[in-house]
Amino acid sequence: MDKPFNVENGLISKLLETKDILSIKDAQIKATYFTGEHRRAFQYIYDSVLTDGEVPTVRAFERKFPHYNLETRLVDGVEIVGTEENIKFWCNELRKKVKHNSLAETMEEVVKHIEDFNTDTAYTLLKKEIAYIESEVEEQTSCDITKNTEDRVQAYLKKKENKGMLGLSYGIKHLDYITKGLKKETLTTLIANTGVGKTWLEIYIGAYCMLQNCKVLQFVTEMSEDIMRDRYEAMLFSMMYGELNYNAFKSGSLSLEQERKYFEFLENDLPNCEPLIIATASGVMGVSAEIDKHKPDIVLIDGVYLMEDDQGAKDDWLRVAHITRDLKKLAKRTKLPIFINTQADKNTSKKTGPELGSIMYTQAIGQDSDDIIALYRDEVMLSDREMCLKVLKQREGVTGKVMMNWNFDVMDFSEIYAETSDTNFTGDGRPIEAENTIDIDNVD
Numbered sequence: 001m002d003k004p005f006n007v008e009n010g011l012i013s014k015l016l017e018t019k020d021i022l023s024i025k026d027a028q029i030k031a032t033y034f035t036g037e038h039r040r041a042f043q044y045i046y047d048s049v050l051t052d053g054e055v056p057t058v059r060a061f062e063r064k065f066p067h068y069n070l071e072t073r074l075v076d077g078v079e080i081v082g083t084e085e086n087i088k089f090w091c092n093e094l095r096k097k098v099k100h101n102s103l104a105e106t107m108e109e110v111v112k113h114i115e116d117f118n119t120d121t122a123y124t125l126l127k128k129e130i131a132y133i134e135s136e137v138e139e140q141t142s143c144d145i146t147k148n149t150e151d152r153v154q155a156y157l158k159k160k161e162n163k164g165m166l167g168l169s170y171g172i173k174h175l176d177y178i179t180k181g182l183k184k185e186t187l188t189t190l191i192a193n194t195g196v197g198k199t200w201l202e203i204y205i206g207a208y209c210m211l212q213n214c215k216v217l218q219f220v221t222e223m224s225e226d227i228m229r230d231r232y233e234a235m236l237f238s239m240m241y242g243e244l245n246y247n248a249f250k251s252g253s254l255s256l257e258q259e260r261k262y263f264e265f266l267e268n269d270l271p272n273c274e275p276l277i278i279a280t281a282s283g284v285m286g287v288s289a290e291i292d293k294h295k296p297d298i299v300l301i302d303g304v305y306l307m308e309d310d311q312g313a314k315d316d317w318l319r320v321a322h323i324t325r326d327l328k329k330l331a332k333r334t335k336l337p338i339f340i341n342t343q344a345d346k347n348t349s350k351k352t353g354p355e356l357g358s359i360m361y362t363q364a365i366g367q368d369s370d371d372i373i374a375l376y377r378d379e380v381m382l383s384d385r386e387m388c389l390k391v392l393k394q395r396e397g398v399t400g401k402v403m404m405n406w407n408f409d410v411m412d413f414s415e416i417y418a419e420t421s422d423t424n425f426t427g428d429g430r431p432i433e434a435e436n437t438i439d440i441d442n443v444d
Helices: 007-018 021-026 036-052 058-064 087-115 119-137 149-161 173-179 198-211 225-241 246-251 256-272 284-294 316-334 364-368 379-384
Strands: 072-075 078-081 187-192 216-220 276-280 298-301 338-343 371-376 386-394 400-405 415-420
Touching (some): 007 021, 007 036, 007 078, 007 087, 021 087, 087 119, 119 284, 119 316, 173 415, 187 198, 198 216, 198 225, 198 298, 216 225, 216 284, 225 246, 225 256, 276 284, 284 298, 316 338, 379 386
Parallel strands (some): 187 338, 187 371, 216 276, 298 338
Antiparallel strands (some): 072 078, 371 386
């Protein structure tokens, strides 16, 4: 009779046979996936690799765990420790077992709550469990940079053709020059105090992307979908037709000529734009489902700090930390740029604007974000109808700031000048003429 099929035992036995710790690391196998004596055995092997640089011998293992029953098989009449299955098989089986056991345990609780008509509690438990599996159990993707080198040639030539741009354009040339655009697999965070203009900047970026033939998925939290739609319409109209007084638009008091153009825009132009999907954001799982459904080119989330945590944290700092961490993982999984906004601390200087330490709720937001942009207006800028954008962080490149017009009487959000730590950039916002610099006036 065959021995009982024990996944944890099989993996440990195969690891001792092959000493292939690299496959274990590549498969992202953790000690927490094991139970009881198997966990202690795996931890011993892993610790031995850290201290001795290699997997221990079978003899050393059996001295440490004399009662542990390793899998064995006959090879040329000799009994050896190990299995016929390869180590990748055992890694996959262990991951399945962890998911199965974790789901089964949670489902027992879910069913009890459903039977007691505690539907919301059951739903919360199920979301929390799936979030745990997505973040802690599912294998994350990886790549070998020595493979597919021809693809790297094409990637470089594309960067050369796009004059250094790596992602979608913000629609703000100076900001594109500094950041190289909204890049795939990245989380970009905009921070500002309440009422400064976070949502409007997000709308500007989304509307510009639509006009560049990109499908936009815009999430709202406290703002209604109707108000967000109206703001997008006003922004798109001003980008295509020119001046528009937003207060007159939202109050229904446009001039007859602008009213005629607006109706023409709705009938002839807006239907031909790339789709804009506006949805209410609950948790990251809901965002993921909408992405899978609509297949957008970019995702924007207004008020990420108001989202629900699928993992069910009660403290605000931990709830927001879970959300941004899960959004970063979602950006990598979907290979999309995700742009979010959040609050700056109330103690932020009104004269100089937010810094990296000004992020409200938790500094984990700054750690999870690839790029961080701050938005602020002092009293002079407020009276002059101007706005300042500061690039506080980006993983690839320089920092800097961009001064913009911010006039809702004519919907003017044009750039004025920029400053950056790049030595090929001057204070008037134009790069110094030098080899391999970008001419921002010709960035597509």
